[in-house]
Amino acid sequence: MTHAATNGTRGAHFPADEPVAPGAEAHLRALTRLRADRFRHAPDPASAATCAALGGPGEADPALRSWDAGAWAGRPLDVVAAEDSEGVAAWLADPAAAPHGGESLHDLLDRVRGVLAAVGGGHTVAVCGPAVVRAAVVLVLGAPATAFWRVDAGPLTVTDLRGGPDRWTVRATGAPQTRG
Structure with a gap:
């Protein structure tokens, strides 16, 4: 599950570790608590808060961290595109490109492949950023x-x-179940 909205997700910023955006706490309070064998979450504050709202608190898992956007982290996509149009074009066109100095798309996919391979039996709820x-x-x-x-x-x-x-x-993707 993706974490609750942050200022960055609302403003189309590259991922950065940040808390839930003001006003999004109400969405967390409305979530239906889940039963699971284990809860895991990315180490960022928004993932931890979302996991707790689902029934966690769960275990922080560094492998679930947001996509490492390097020098672009926390910055708006449109600003970065204006400053480094060639870098953004390469990043979008080539899955091996990492002009920001962080993870390439291939690197992200490899990391997530490892996450999927490591999931044990039973029901795991994992909360992380949208790229993961x-x-x-x-x-x-x-x-x-x-x-x-x-x-x-x-x-x-x-x-x-x-x-x-x-x-x-x-099996499915969509909005979470909420109370009341």
Whole structure:
């Protein structure tokens, strides 16, 4: 599941570790608590808060961290594109490119592949940033890396993956269940 909205997700900024945006706390309070064998979350504050609202607190897992955007972290996409149009174009066109000095799309996919391979038996709820969820969907579908740009995962999107290492399926993706 993607974490609740942050100022960065609301403003189309590159990922940065930040708390839930003002006003988004009400969405967390409305979430239905889940039962699971284990809760895991990315180490950022928004993921931890979202996990707790679902029934965590869960365990912080560094492998679920946001996509490392290097020098672009926390900056608005449109500002970066205006300052470094060639870098952004390369980043969007080439899954191996990392003009920001962080992770390439291939690096992100490899990291998420490891996360999927390490999931044990039972029901795990994992809360993280949208790029990690998008990468998981691309991997489960066996789609090419460039399909990443065709997957959306807004704040609080639930993506239900079933199965286990080497046999995952996407069961559903959409809005979470809320109370009242």
